[in-house]
Amino acid sequence: MLEIAKAAAKAAGDYLQERFLEQLVPDEELHNDVKLPEDKESEKRIIEVLHRHFPAHSIFSEEIGLLERDAEYLWIVDPLDGTNNYFIGYPYFSVSIALQHKNELVLGVVYNPVAGQMFWAEQGGGAFLNGKRISINQRADQTKAVGTYIRGRHSVTKEQELAFTEPFVMQTKRLMRNIAPALDWCLLANGWLDYIIMQRSSIMDVAAGIVIAKEAGATITNWQGEPYRHQAFRVEELASLVASNGILHETIRGLIKE
Numbered sequence: 001m002l003e004i005a006k007a008a009a010k011a012a013g014d015y016l017q018e019r020f021l022e023q024l025v026p027d028e029e030l031h032n033d034v035k036l037p038e039d040k041e042s043e044k045r046i047i048e049v050l051h052r053h054f055p056a057h058s059i060f061s062e063e064i065g066l067l068e069r070d071a072e073y074l075w076i077v078d079p080l081d082g083t084n085n086y087f088i089g090y091p092y093f094s095v096s097i098a099l100q101h102k103n104e105l106v107l108g109v110v111y112n113p114v115a116g117q118m119f120w121a122e123q124g125g126g127a128f129l130n131g132k133r134i135s136i137n138q139r140a141d142q143t144k145a146v147g148t149y150i151r152g153r154h155s156v157t158k159e160q161e162l163a164f165t166e167p168f169v170m171q172t173k174r175l176m177r178n179i180a181p182a183l184d185w186c187l188l189a190n191g192w193l194d195y196i197i198m199q200r201s202s203i204m205d206v207a208a209g210i211v212i213a214k215e216a217g218a219t220i221t222n223w224q225g226e227p228y229r230h231q232a233f234r235v236e237e238l239a240s241l242v243a244s245n246g247i248l249h250e251t252i253r254g255l256i257k258e
Helices: 002-019 037-053 083-087 158-171 181-189 207-215 249-253
Strands: 057-061 065-067 070-081 094-101 104-112 117-122 127-129 132-134 146-151 174-176 195-202 219-222 238-244
Touching: 002 037, 002 070, 002 094, 002 104, 002 117, 037 057, 037 070, 037 094, 070 083, 070 181, 070 207, 094 181, 094 207, 104 181, 104 207, 117 181, 117 207, 127 207, 146 158, 146 181, 158 174, 158 195, 181 195, 181 207, 181 238, 195 249, 207 219, 219 249, 238 249
Parallel strands: 057 070, 146 174, 146 195
Antiparallel strands: 057 065, 070 094, 094 104, 104 117, 117 127, 127 132, 195 238, 219 238
16 A cells, blocks of 8 residues: 555656646635646546555545545545645645545655655654655754744634744744645654644645654644544544654643643
8 A cells, every 4th residue: 555655646746746847827826725737637646546556445635525435444635735835836845645544544655756755654664765764853952943833724814823933933943834734744754843833734734744753753742732643534623733853842832822
């Protein structure tokens, strides 16, 4: 299943890479989002690979919604993580594919075609980047910590975002807003980032990244400090999470002001 997920991610990612330097024409441009035909074509290529090899499995993908078959296996797909980045020519985007089996996340693949980065992990098997095992860093100095902020597209206002993120901006080295959540979790997994703050965002966007970060040793909790436990995926469910290298976890969590 892992090899098929990687093949599906590469097929979609290579197509996105081919289209990336073109002048893209959106189907629809919204206040907080943009709809691209490339998103749908990427999704089509992923679903074709997954259904060819696993015709009985269910798939949830961002554009098409739920293709319900065998509920025991559910593929959670974001065919273009970072659509807005992709649209404006900013090379920070990925293809994200996760597998839920019996309500547990067991596999994650995130492919960044621009950098040629294929991240993957299986439950209990560690996390990898292009075949090399990866792990979180050991940074302990809050003033040198670099993090990223992920917020729900429609569940958090810009005013709420400004108020919430101020302590992280002021008390850590840098807080980034990359707008490609799955890839952010992979940067944490490889020790490039020190922490992630997620505010009322869909698990769909980050399911694969969570598997990879967890297998790389990241500490993941809710805002109250309770360890993250994946629930059966529901698109309408939003999560507020903190992830870190563990050493900085309580310090970062202490900056949260609800």
